[in-house]
Amino acid sequence: MTNRNLRALACGAARLTVAAAFLAAATPALAQARTSPIGIRGFADAGSTRFAATRSFEAVLGTASGPVFGGGGEVLLPRGIFVSLRGARFRDTGQRVFVSGGQTYPLGIPTLVTVRPLELTAGYRLNRPGWRVIPYAGGGTGWHKYTESSDFADPSENVSLTATGYHVLGGAEFPILGWLAGAVEAQWSRVPDGLGADANGVSAAFGESDMGGTTLRVKVVLGR
Amino acid sequence: MPIARRAPRWRLPLAGLLCFLLSPAVDRLVVGAQQSTGATTPLWELVNDVSAPGIDRGLRDLDPPSPPGRARAARVELRPGDGASYVGGSLVVRFRPGTTTVTQRALLALVEGGSAGSPAYANFEIVTVPAATDVEAAAARLSAQPDVEYAQPRYRIEPRFVPNDPLYPQQWNFPAIDMERAWEINRGASPAITVAVLDSGVAYRGGIIRVATRAFTVNGAPFPSLGTIDVPVAAAPDLGGADRFVAPRNFIWGNDLPLDFDGHGTHVAGTIGQATDNGVGVAGMAGNVRIMPLKVISSDWDLIFGSDTVGTDDLVAQGIRYAVDNGAKVLNMSIGRGGPASPVLRDALQYATSRGAFVAVAAGNDFLNGNPTNRPADVAPEIDGVVSVGAVDRNRTRARYSNTGSYVEVAAPGGDQVRGGVPAGILQQTYDFDFVDTYLSGPANYRAPRFDVFTYQYFQGTSMAAPHVAGFAALLMQQGITSPAAVEAAMKRYATDLGAAGRDDEYGYGLINPRAALRGMGLAR
Numbered sequence: 001m002t003n004r005n006l007r008a009l010a011c012g013a014a015r016l017t018v019a020a021a022f023l024a025a026a027t028p029a030l031a032q033a034r035t036s037p038i039g040i041r042g043f044a045d046a047g048s049t050r051f052a053a054t055r056s057f058e059a060v061l062g063t064a065s066g067p068v069f070g071g072g073g074e075v076l077l078p079r080g081i082f083v084s085l086r087g088a089r090f091r092d093t094g095q096r097v098f099v100s101g102g103q104t105y106p107l108g109i110p111t112l113v114t115v116r117p118l119e120l121t122a123g124y125r126l127n128r129p130g131w132r133v134i135p136y137a138g139g140g141t142g143w144h145k146y147t148e149s150s151d152f153a154d155p156s157e158n159v160s161l162t163a164t165g166y167h168v169l170g171g172a173e174f175p176i177l178g179w180l181a182g183a184v185e186a187q188w189s190r191v192p193d194g195l196g197a198d199a200n201g202v203s204a205a206f207g208e209s210d211m212g213g214t215t216l217r218v219k220v221v222l223g224r
Numbered sequence: 225m226p227i228a229r230r231a232p233r234w235r236l237p238l239a240g241l242l243c244f245l246l247s248p249a250v251d252r253l254v255v256g257a258q259q260s261t262g263a264t265t266p267l268w269e270l271v272n273d274v275s276a277p278g279i280d281r282g283l284r285d286l287d288p289p290s291p292p293g294r295a296r297a298a299r300v301e302l303r304p305g306d307g308a309s310y311v312g313g314s315l316v317v318r319f320r321p322g323t324t325t326v327t328q329r330a331l332l333a334l335v336e337g338g339s340a341g342s343p344a345y346a347n348f349e350i351v352t353v354p355a356a357t358d359v360e361a362a363a364a365r366l367s368a369q370p371d372v373e374y375a376q377p378r379y380r381i382e383p384r385f386v387p388n389d390p391l392y393p394q395q396w397n398f399p400a401i402d403m404e405r406a407w408e409i410n411r412g413a414s415p416a417i418t419v420a421v422l423d424s425g426v427a428y429r430g431g432i433i434r435v436a437t438r439a440f441t442v443n444g445a446p447f448p449s450l451g452t453i454d455v456p457v458a459a460a461p462d463l464g465g466a467d468r469f470v471a472p473r474n475f476i477w478g479n480d481l482p483l484d485f486d487g488h489g490t491h492v493a494g495t496i497g498q499a500t501d502n503g504v505g506v507a508g509m510a511g512n513v514r515i516m517p518l519k520v521i522s523s524d525w526d527l528i529f530g531s532d533t534v535g536t537d538d539l540v541a542q543g544i545r546y547a548v549d550n551g552a553k554v555l556n557m558s559i560g561r562g563g564p565a566s567p568v569l570r571d572a573l574q575y576a577t578s579r580g581a582f583v584a585v586a587a588g589n590d591f592l593n594g595n596p597t598n599r600p601a602d603v604a605p606e607i608d609g610v611v612s613v614g615a616v617d618r619n620r621t622r623a624r625y626s627n628t629g630s631y632v633e634v635a636a637p638g639g640d641q642v643r644g645g646v647p648a649g650i651l652q653q654t655y656d657f658d659f660v661d662t663y664l665s666g667p668a669n670y671r672a673p674r675f676d677v678f679t680y681q682y683f684q685g686t687s688m689a690a691p692h693v694a695g696f697a698a699l700l701m702q703q704g705i706t707s708p709a710a711v712e713a714a715m716k717r718y719a720t721d722l723g724a725a726g727r728d729d730e731y732g733y734g735l736i737n738p739r740a741a742l743r744g745m746g747l748a749r
Contacts, residue, residue: 053747060747098744100710107704107744109409148746152409155311159748198749205745 039076039224045069045185047217049090053195053208059104060111060202061094068215070117080125082136090115096150099205111150115211117142117189119167132174139168144191144211159198165191165212173221183219188212268435268529270481271454275430278458279677280505281656283391310377313355314340315363318348318373331369335362350378385411387500387507389462391680394651395506396618397495397637401692403509406699406738412500412511413702418470419496419513419554419694420547422540423489425482426517427460427655427675428469433483435529437672447667457483458676460490462498462505462653463515471550474519475539476531485675486523487654491683492558493517494652495691496698505653505680509695509738510702516552518543521559524663525673535559537599541572548579553701555583556694558687562588562596569600570607577609582701582708584693586686587614588627595627602631609708611697611715614731615639615689618648620722622730626686633712633732634719636696638689641682649682657681696738703742714741 050065051057057064070088077083096109123138141164148159171185194211195203203209315337319328332338337351353362359377366375385407386392398404437450459466474482484490497515498508520543521535533539540559547555555576576583588598604612612631615623615638622628623640639649659674693715700711718741719734727733 056747094747096744096746098705098710098714098741100705100707100713103707103710105705105707105710105744107742109743111746113747146748148748150743150746152405152743157743157749159746161748195748200745201748202745203748 037078040073041076041221041223042071042073043084043086043183043219043221044071045086045088045217045219047185047215049213049215051213052190052210053203053206053213055206056195056201056203056208059097059099059206061092061113063092064213066090066092068217070217076125080127082123082125082138084119084121084123084138086117086119086121088117088119097202099202104202109151111148114145114147116145116147117165118145119143119189121167121169123169125173134173134175135171136173137168137170139166141166142189142191144194146194146211161194163191163194163211165189165194167212171219173219179222179224181221183221185215185217185219187215187217189215268433268455268477270431271434272432273430275432275456275458275676277430278427278461279656280461280653281677281679283394283651283680310359310379312359313353313357314378315351315353315359315366315375316348316378317351317366317375320371320373323371327371331366331371334365334369337362337366348374351375385501388503389498389500389505389507390503391506391651394647394680396647397639397650397688397692398507398509400616400618400620400637401736402739406742409739409742410699410703412497412508413513413695413698415468415512415514417510417513417554417698417702418516418552419510419556419698420516420518420543420552421489421493421496421691422518422520422543422547422555422557422559423484423492424486424521424523425474425484425489425519426463426469426472426493426515427458427484427487427490427678428463428472428482428493428515428517429466430456430458430676432456437528438530440528442663445667447663447670450670450672453672455672456674456676458678460494460653460678462502462678463490463493464497464499464502468497468499468515470514470516471546471552472517473543473546473550475543475546476519476522476526476533476535478533482517482519483675484517484519484523484655485525485529485660485673487657487660487681488523488558488683488687489517489519491650491652491654491681492556492687492691494654495650495688496556496695498652506651508652509692510698513554513695513698516547516550518547525660528663537566537568540600541568544569544572544576544583548576548581553581554694554697555581556691557583557585557600558685558690560586560588560598560601562590562598564599565602566599570603573600573603573607573610577607577708580706580708581609582694582697582711583610584690584697585610585612586690587612587629587632589615589625589685589687591625591627595629597629597631598627601627602629604633605631609712611693611712612732613686613690613693615684615686616722616731616735617643619643620735622723623684623686625684626689626730628729630729632729634693634715635722635731635735636689636692638686639682639684641684646682649684650688651680651682653678653680654683655679693736696736696741699738699742703744714744717741 054064068090072086074084091114098105119142121138121140125136167189169187173183175181189212191211196209337353340350363375439449500507500511585601601612604610614632614635615626617640656677656679659677716733718737721734722731
């Protein structure tokens, strides 16, 4: 991949979010060129995920989207390369349902659904002197722990499984202080066969097996 | 016909085209009257709105008590047969005070265990062991160590609703379909759900009726008219108060007093909605629903009292339409007949489901009599929201009498007293037949009946199976499955497969499983 390609990719990622540009323009500090060959940083993020298994999540939780909170650490390597490890959690309460003839009947039995991805990402940061934002993009793999528990369930009837998936992401980081930065990030993940294995799940009834989705989030980054 | 009988006694058949018996009727009551085409002119009248409460004479035909540990529905167990379920992969352990950490580790190593720490409000530790470990054996091994005060599996303790009705232990039929756990989810629906009982009537109110009786013969023996008599009637004590009953209608007599002169409808109504957990008598599937008593078939006493109207297809069809038009969400039809198909009943059943009502129909008791197709159960597979119900015994085997065929859709407890004796039937409250079948002791002992004395009796038949399904439907509707077609789909989907794998002609889709259906689906499971 040439520098021109990378630049185009990074610019595309930056265009993903109007907010990124706005925040970048509002940032008084100039982007800092890296002087140290390796940097270690921590971050926390908050955002919203829209799950690919739209009908299933809507049937049980009433919505296919919900807040996700996460955090992790990343290592900045020479030549703009970074590696990050991020954990996050989505958690929502819905109710069990019955699906028949394309119709969903809520049954009023509370159900707690939790999705906890642990994601390993590698990518490239386009960190040029004088730029007010640092576009970046990457991809990687994730381990998505899914739990589902409901009232009146025997322990064997609750769900706890882990599925492996992959993801790509892009975003824009805007330095605030020397050790503090903000970022806006978009991620698309796919977790094939994460759902739909059990015939008694609405995901099976709807033929939806992907536990992944699309996430937009903002990050606060600490470290140099 | 009402598709049930109490086995130890024989009775005359309920009159009319819609009557058939578990045992062939040998005796025939003859009054010499012609079948009329409509409701008869009332020959009896309610002369007193009030009477003494019904007399509850307790359990009739009391057999030796069931042995301890009587049959119960299968529970989820990690180790079948040990009588208790536990969480695998971990133990509860308490070390004796002063046991060092090193010693504790060494002891836990005996079972490849590791301490997960002591939870809050606990003087013990949770110890993790490999998932494949036999935790009872591991606990026993640790318990044998001198430094261990105790070790035990993490036995599960479940909430369980067991009705406090004193005769509930005699009702094997409810544990057989896991109702105790189903009631944990839905404790008997609510008065918002009305279940119509299309039957011989229901003992739903008290009073005294004055009636002119007719002479008749039984096997040629003449029974004289008793003249005009006053007959006490009463509400079945365990069915609950007057507010439980809505829109009663008598299609045999053409009035609003569907009094039960037989006992069949009262028994059926009990299985659907007997007052439950009230400390009295027995339990019912959906103890909070309202009951709509509809009399669409007649009994011997209706004939003796002067009715020339018997249950017919058209009368039952009227009853179906009346029920739906008056708010019934579930209809129970523990009735049926052989013979040709019935377009008028098919039409009425389609009307019922189109108006959002679910219908449970008994599949019939004539397997041993040539297994003729039973009407209107035969149309059930063609109409989403109408379910034909076969019967199983307490061993969850098809009852010997229960019809088989492509129209059997699900099975429910109906009992089989040949295999299991009297207690193998379905226990509910109905009349004490010593006070009803007064013509069975011959003309010399023939006297006026009383419909205000009640006992708890075991009946068997698909008549008893169908109300389990009707009550089940009421629970599902209360839970949120409001479409009759979806109610049927849920029943079939969660039925416990019996007999040949998949749907078969003996059990249909299997034995109803209310608990599983009420729980429904999660996102992943």
